[in-house]
Amino acid sequence: MAEHETGSSGALLEQTLGEVRKVIVGQEHMVERLVVALVAGGHCLLEGVPGVAKTLAVSSLAQVTGGTFARIQFTPDLVPSDIVGTRIYRPSSEKFDVELGPVFANFVLADEINRAPAKVQSALLEVMAERQVSLTGQTYRLPRPFIVLATQNPIESEGVYPLPEAQRDRFLMKINIPYPDAHDELAILRRMSVDPPVPQQVLDPEMLLGLQRAAEQITVHELVADYIVRLVMATRQPAAYRMPDLAALIEIGASPRATLGLVSAARALALLRGREFVLPEDVRDVAREVLTHRIVLTFDAVADGIDQSELVDRILACVPPPRVVWNHGPS
CATH class of the missing domain: 1.10.8.80 (Magnesium chelatase subunit I, C-Terminal domain)
Structure with missing residues (x-):
C-alpha cells in the first residue's frame, strides 16, 4: 500500500473519531476502540454501568459512518423471530411471505444483550458468525459491512442470562467503560444539557469497506x-x-x-x-x-x-x- 494512501485513510479515521467525540465527552479509549473494531470488521461488546454513554456512542458512530442502523432492546420475553424475522400470512395473496428482522442492517445495536434467553442468543450467534439468517429453508445474506455492537450491564443479576463462552468468543473486542472523571462530568453538563451536538456523516458503507480492505494490507x-x-x-x-x-x-x-x-x-x-x-x-x-x-x-x-x-x-x-x-x- 502506498504511504500516502495509508496517511489519507488515517486522516479519514481521525475525522471519524473527531465527529464521535463531539457527542461523547471523555471516554477517548472507548471511542478509539470502537473505530478499531469497525475497521477490523469485528463485533464489539461494551460493558459498563447505566448512563456511561454506551448506547449513545454506538448510535453516534452509526451516524458518522453512514449505512443502515437498527437498535434491538433485548428483554427476557424476546424470541428469535423478533430479531431475525419470520413468515407472515398475507390474506390478500393467500400465501406466506418472509418478513426479515431488524438484524438486516449495517450496524446492529444489541442493547442489554445479556437480558435475552438462550434461544435468542443462539439465533444471534448464527448472525454474528455466518453473517446470514436461515428462514424456512432459505438463506438470506446480511448487508455488508455488518457489525453487531452489543451493550451489557455488569451490576444487575435479576433477569439476565450470562453470555455463553462460544458467543463471547465471536466478539472481536470487549470494552469496559468506567465512570467519567469530574472534569469530563462538568463538560457533559455544559455540552449536553442545553443543545446536544449532532455528529456529521464522514463515511459511507463503500468507504468503510475500502478502509477494511486497506487494514488487511x-x-x-x-x-x-x-x-x-x-x-x-x-x-x-x-x-x-x-x-x-x-x-x-x-x-x-x-x-x-x-x-x-x-x-x-x-x-x-x-x-x-x-x-x-x-x-x-x-x-x-x-x-x-x-x-x-x-x-x-x-x-x-x-x-x-x-x-x-x-x-x-x-x-x-x-x-x-x-x-x-x-x-x-x-x-
Missing part, C-alpha cells in the same frame, strides 16, 4: 506475528512462560480466534495511526480488549474475585515483545 512482521502467538499461548500454557501460578487461575485459555483478532485489531490500529506496518505497541494496546473476555477462570479464581484483565496485564508483563531496531542507514 497492513504489514505484520514475522517477529510481531510470533509475539501475538506467544501472548495467546501464554493464556493456555502459563507455566511454559514462567507464570506457573496462573495455571490454577485459568480454566480455558484464549482460542485461535484471539490470535486472528489480535492481528486484525492491531492492523486497524496501525492504519488509524497512519502506519503501513504493525508495531508490538499496537498489539499490546489492543490485547486487553481482545483477550480478556476469552479467558475462562477457574472456580477458585472466580471465588477470589480475580479479574481477567489482571491476568492479561500479567501476561503482557511476562511475555517480552520483539525489539524494534530502527535502521537509519549510514551516518
Whole structure:
C-alpha cells in the first residue's frame, strides 16, 4: 500500500473519531476502540454501568459512518423471530411471505444483550458468525459491512442470562467503560444539557469497506506475528512462560480466534495511526480488549474475585515483545 494512501485513510479515521467525540465527552479509549473494531470488521461488546454513554456512542458512530442502523432492546420475553424475522400470512395473496428482522442492517445495536434467553442468543450467534439468517429453508445474506455492537450491564443479576463462552468468543473486542472523571462530568453538563451536538456523516458503507480492505494490507512482521502467538499461548500454557501460578487461575485459555483478532485489531490500529506496518505497541494496546473476555477462570479464581484483565496485564508483563531496531542507514 502506498504511504500516502495509508496517511489519507488515517486522516479519514481521525475525522471519524473527531465527529464521535463531539457527542461523547471523555471516554477517548472507548471511542478509539470502537473505530478499531469497525475497521477490523469485528463485533464489539461494551460493558459498563447505566448512563456511561454506551448506547449513545454506538448510535453516534452509526451516524458518522453512514449505512443502515437498527437498535434491538433485548428483554427476557424476546424470541428469535423478533430479531431475525419470520413468515407472515398475507390474506390478500393467500400465501406466506418472509418478513426479515431488524438484524438486516449495517450496524446492529444489541442493547442489554445479556437480558435475552438462550434461544435468542443462539439465533444471534448464527448472525454474528455466518453473517446470514436461515428462514424456512432459505438463506438470506446480511448487508455488508455488518457489525453487531452489543451493550451489557455488569451490576444487575435479576433477569439476565450470562453470555455463553462460544458467543463471547465471536466478539472481536470487549470494552469496559468506567465512570467519567469530574472534569469530563462538568463538560457533559455544559455540552449536553442545553443543545446536544449532532455528529456529521464522514463515511459511507463503500468507504468503510475500502478502509477494511486497506487494514488487511497492513504489514505484520514475522517477529510481531510470533509475539501475538506467544501472548495467546501464554493464556493456555502459563507455566511454559514462567507464570506457573496462573495455571490454577485459568480454566480455558484464549482460542485461535484471539490470535486472528489480535492481528486484525492491531492492523486497524496501525492504519488509524497512519502506519503501513504493525508495531508490538499496537498489539499490546489492543490485547486487553481482545483477550480478556476469552479467558475462562477457574472456580477458585472466580471465588477470589480475580479479574481477567489482571491476568492479561500479567501476561503482557511476562511475555517480552520483539525489539524494534530502527535502521537509519549510514551516518
